[in-house]
Amino acid sequence: MKFVDEAFIDIAAGDGGNGCVSFRHEKYKEFGGPNGGDGGRGGHVFAVADPNLNTLVDFRYSRRHDAKRGQHGMGSDMFGAAGDDITLKMPVGTIITDAETGEVLYELLVPGEVITIAKGGDGGFGNMRFKSAINRAPRQKTPGWPGEKKSLKLELKVLADVGLLGMPNAGKSTLISAISNARPRIADYPFTTLHPNLGVVRVGPEQSFVVADLPGLIEGASEGAGLGHLFLRHLQRTRLLLHMIDMAPFDDSIDPVAQAKAIVGELKKYDAALYQKPRWLVLNKLDMVPSDERAALVKDFVKRLRFKGPVFEISALTREGCEPLVKAIYQHVKAEQVAEQAPAEVDPRFAPEPPPTESV
Template sequence: MKFVDEALIDIAAGDGGNGCVSFRHEKYKEFGGPNGGDGGRGGHVFAVADPNLNTLVDFRYSRRHEAKRGQHGMGSDMFGAAGEDITLKVPVGTLINDAETGELLYELLTPGEKIMIAKGGDGGFGNMRFKSAINRAPRQKTPGWPGEKKSLKLELKVLADVGLLGMPNAGKSTFIAAVSNARPKIADYPFTTLHPNLGVVRVGPEQSFVVADIPGLIEGASEGAGLGHLFLRHLQRTRLLLHMVDIAPFDEGVDPVAQAKAIVAELKKYDKALHDKPRWLVLNKLDMVPAEEREARVKDFVKRFKWKGPVFEISALTREGCESLVQAIYRHIRAEQDAAAPEAAPDPRFAPDPE
């Protein structure tokens, strides 16, 4: 399925039905009085977060979404039926923005969360509403109110705990395939990954986290070079970034330190908040470095990169070092979750007696 993370749509809630002018006509009742009912409300437009979706491709080819209008009021005190609502299914993590102003209107972050994004118009009043002591035979009615109409921009930011960051061919796809259930395309040429891949990493029973792999970044990405800049938004909700570096590039003229510095610079240009997220350095492809040279090469990289944070040495291909990295990631995520959880209020039944 084609991965689409942006879409423009037009939505229209249903108009309310018109009120009715009618009078009761019964045998032996010459002046039966007004009995025109109200019109029904127009249909609402809802959006619901569907955990089974991971792309907005359905909205790329279906831009107009309209709810039904309400039924008009009728005689015999009959109100019109409400218009049928419509529900748009979107992936979890979808932002709904005003297409004209760019204002963020709604955010769907919880599976099954449902919100009204356009309200149907109320129905008009029938003439029975206008009956009074001085107006026994009203002929007034009101039309239905129009439903809301909006032009919206849908934007998907995948929900993941960990984001993989790095140059093309740094081994991100190999890593996510080694530790999770994801099966991304892996090949020996740049830009094999063309869209984000999500993988669930199982650490133990009921213990897991989600990893997002985005297309590799290159220098100039913040100005539009390459593919990764299109998908950097998918890292904005992560708790941790893994900066993966190919410690043994095939081309001898390539300096891994210069590449790593370029990635950090592009990250800072794109979004300062994303740059300031917790970030760990993962030196990959150790299997390509002779065992007697590994320690010296890692020390040289860390020194020239001037890195002060956590460093992990792995080989995604042979899975060497992957298990310890996965366990460290899970401990970090759990610690963040525990720190963010609100403290439980003390039970008043066990509160100490006031002195």
Template sequence: MKFVDEAFIDISAGDGGNGCASFRHEKYKEFGGPDGGDGGRGGHVFAVADPNLNTLVDYRYSRRHDAKRGQHGMGSDMFGVAGEDITLKMPVGTIISDAETGEALYELLTPGEKLMIAKGGDGGFGNLRFKSSINRAPRQKTPGWPGERKKLKLELKVLADVGLLGMPNAGKSTFIAAVSNARPKIADYPFTTLHPNLGVVRVGPEQSFVVADIPGLIEGASEGAGLGHQFLRHLQRTRLLLHFVDIAPFDDDVDPVAQAKAIVQELKKYDETLYEKPRWLVLNKLDMVPEAERESTVKSFVKRLGWRGPVYGISALTREGCEPLTRAIYTYLHAQRQAELGEVERDPRFDD
């Protein structure tokens, strides 16, 4: 399930420091000669592919990025210090284009890849540079060169990390609206969601993941019934599935356990690999259950379903339990990415 995540930024490399025109003044050295140093170069702007990032959400709130200018040259043959470089962390696969022309300039393809996207200006020359046999006391100096300034478009074709599945009106759209920047259509009738909705969930600075709301499934979806069958294939590319269940349906004749089992069977019929994918159970609409009965209701449901994996009870409407769930999801995804890079062992707490 590919979606385009994009952001626009303005970057400026640092200007070079100005050269210095100075002459040595020391006791007993009446004509010490020129000693003006060069200015330091301006700071560069780099982009680095960070495998721990998978969205561009941070650049939607921080658009301006300026590197420091170089220090000016000084007397006594002292050259200016180079300006400090800045490094912008971006997800692997980010395409960097000119925002005005649309021309693709760079692409970050491998983890850890580092590219200079704006070059700092060179420092100006001090008068020491102009000293010669025929020009013993030069007064020339040059200013620093300006650093590159660019308006860039960042584009990332991302895959959803987390897929939401469940019966119509299980509360998937309400959940994605509560925890992300997505604003799907929400109503009290089935099949409100007619196409996948994508949201970026931000749990902290440079800590985010992508969640996709799949249209509700019904029994027979694997054979083409309902709308969800059109999008089952998209779930194959997610890292984690959240199985949403309405724990308190309005119709007393509806059995949430039977609905949950029906969804599991549809996954198994459609694709055995999809059925084996990591899946967490999310029991939604706990606000509709009396507080004194919630714990027993959840335990009874899990026992009847025969579920052995992670279970989370939430209310997407009141957002109760949503924050612990999103933090657990990020922790799981981060461990998965690190394990793929061979940096840490897979966290056994999240294995089914």
């Protein structure tokens, strides 16, 4: 399935049905009075977060979505039926924005979450609503209210705990296939990954985290160069970034330190908050470096990069060093989750007073 993470749609909730003007006509009921019913409510437009979807491709080819209008009121005190609602299934992580103003309206973050994105119009009043002591035979009615109409932009941000970033051919796809159940496309040329791949990494029973493999970044990505700039937004919701480095480039003229600095520079240009996220170095392809040269190579690389955070030495192909990396990631992600769920500290000036104790 083609990966689409941005789409524009037009939605329209149903208009309310019109009220009815009617009078009771029965034998021996000469002055039966008004009995025109109200119109029915127009159909709503709902959005539901479907965990089985991972792309907005359906909305690329189906842009217009209209709910049914309410039925008109009828005589004999009969109200019109409500219009049929419609429900749009969207991937978890979809952001719904007003296409005209750019205002963020909704975010679908919880699987199964249902929100109302357009409300149907209320039905109009029939003439039975206007009956009074001085107006016994009203002929007034009101039309149904129009339903909401909106032009929306849908933007999908992949929900992952860990994001992989790095130059093309750094081994991101190989790593995600080694530690998770994802099977991304892998080849020996750059830009193999054309869209994000998600993998669930299972550390133990009921212990797992989600990792996202994104297309590689190149210098100038924040201005639109290469493929990676299209997917930088997917890193904004991650708790941890793994910066993968190819320590055995096929061309001797390539400097891994210069490449690493270029990636960091692109992150800073794109989003300062993204640049401030926890970032670990993962030095990959060390199986292609002679064992007696690895320590010196790694030490020289870290020194030249002036990196102060955690550094992991691995080979995604042979899975050497992957297990300690996975365990460290899980501990970090778990600590972040616990911190997010911790109750906020209460200012002692506004803390509730303890209940009085009864003396015996």
